[in-house]
Amino acid sequence: MRRLGAAARLVPVYLFLYLPIIVLVIFSFNSSKYSTAWRGFTWKWYGKLLGNEQLIDAALNSLTVAVLAATLATSLGTLLAVALYRYKFQGKSAVKAGVFVIMMSPDIVMGVSLLLLFMLLGMQPGFWPLLLAHTTFCIPFVTATVMSRLKGFDPHLIEAAEDLYAGEYRTFRHVILPMCLPAVFAGWLLSFTLSMDDVIISFFVTGPDFDILPLRIYAMVRMGVKPDVNALSAIMVGITVCLVFTYQLLMRKKK
């Protein structure tokens, strides 16, 4: 009985969280083109998506940037986290604070400042500025994720590795990295997601010849929500669910 009561209390919360997504998924199968009224089930919007080359291009661009940015940010962010955890150095607290400032700073500010920077550097808006920008805003999230994991460790583990004749690199390679691998994966997935759905910063730094999915959708929605956008969003939800599931599986194996 008590278990049932707990479940009953969770239902409204989850309904609140997931109702919009459920509605979106349902309407991606609605055969009506304009109204929100239900006109029967159809797959045609999904078919239409596949035929929309512009959209497919944007999606592939987004995926490329997300994978590259997540990988770069994960490498750099992990190194930063380990450095902040392991070493004492001048200005350490400033570096630490700096990480969180980037994390909290409004996207619009990041966007404008990055645009300004790239203009000063003479870079043309497009792929490279976009990749750099995404890497930049993902790093703090990786660092924070990995650091929280590192803080949970027995600090003597690293000393134990040194005591057992491992130098700096091998301590990192054989002890620190394997132990925070789940957090590194989590950081990668987080970065991937952040990169995939960023609109504001991308808007400033990418150019007309490198269109990405969120901006494409944004452009499409400006003329009203079309069912093919619903379908596209439903696919993205599906991918997200898969990623979360994969992550959970990975974490369980690690334990």
Place this chain on the structure above:
Amino acid sequence: MTGNNPIIRLENLVKRFDGATVLDGVSLDIRDGEFLTILGPSGCGKTTILRIIAGFETPDQGRVHLDGQPLNDLPANQRRVNTVFQSYALFPHMTVRENLAFGLKMNKVSRREAERRIDDALDMVDLSHLARRYPDRLSGGQQQRVAIARAVVNNPLALLLDEPLSALDAKLRKRMQVQLKHMCRELGMTFVFVTHDQEEAFAMSDRVVVMNEGRIEQVGTPEEVYEEPVNMFVARFVGETTILDGSVVSKERETLHAMVEGKACELETARDFLPGEAIKIVLRPEDIIVEQETDSEHALWLPGTVRDTVYKGSTWDMVIALDSGKDVLVTEFFNEDDERIWHKSGDRVMVSWYKGWEVVLPDEDVTAL
């Protein structure tokens, strides 16, 4: 067996953390093959000594030699000593076997040699059957043994143990103490053991180093430290004590004429005292004699009342409140043939001690003023 050449030599180590002096000029020779325990209250710097030997801390002053070689500039991973951490610090992502293999792999020991040594080490700590387990699937005692094996398998010149038994329950602890002592003998390896537990120190050690506030107070065998404490700190820290106040009247050779708890008596000591000097008389619970009537054999009889009695199986402990206001702790050993009367709480008794068993020390509280 125990050799006499030092395997580790500490020369005048000084270490400060944020202005607080943790080690204040520590010099110590650790002999090859001995079981040495550094004993002291928490914060006395004992762990810092271990960490300096291991290479996790750098001394502000002083030098460390290992096997005749200066160690100061050698990083931790190049020192031929291994540490057993208080928290064990087993690598959670490796099996027991992989944990043991880690140091050998890092040290580039050949595979066959490594396998053989791992098998031996696992055998020694009786864990061969758990070699494939991960540390989180082991009990505390088993993890502890893995930690010891992981250090020993590297065949270090010295094994450094930082309160490794403190997380175990009393029974297991006793068993591990015996096992560690046995291991030290068997392997002929130098063990440097850090603890705040005096019983543990005595149970295992060839020599005990008593530390206080960053300084070494006394180095000696457990017997020496217990029976001949060099100062009040060691006397109080090591074992149970009863401390009586007195002052020197005169001294002739080894015999000291003194007033103790207001009564004249003769004491034995090799130390020098000046007439009028304040002294403390340190007595151990087993030094003390309790009778209902006095005889002349013992110099000083102090009247008192039995306050508490504690039956401990092999001994009978008592607390006696002296009329002069002091409490005396007494331990009497059972003897089947003894016709002695066992005193009860509230009994009036006379208290003395076996002549010559007392330790006479200067009263530091007075001399410090």
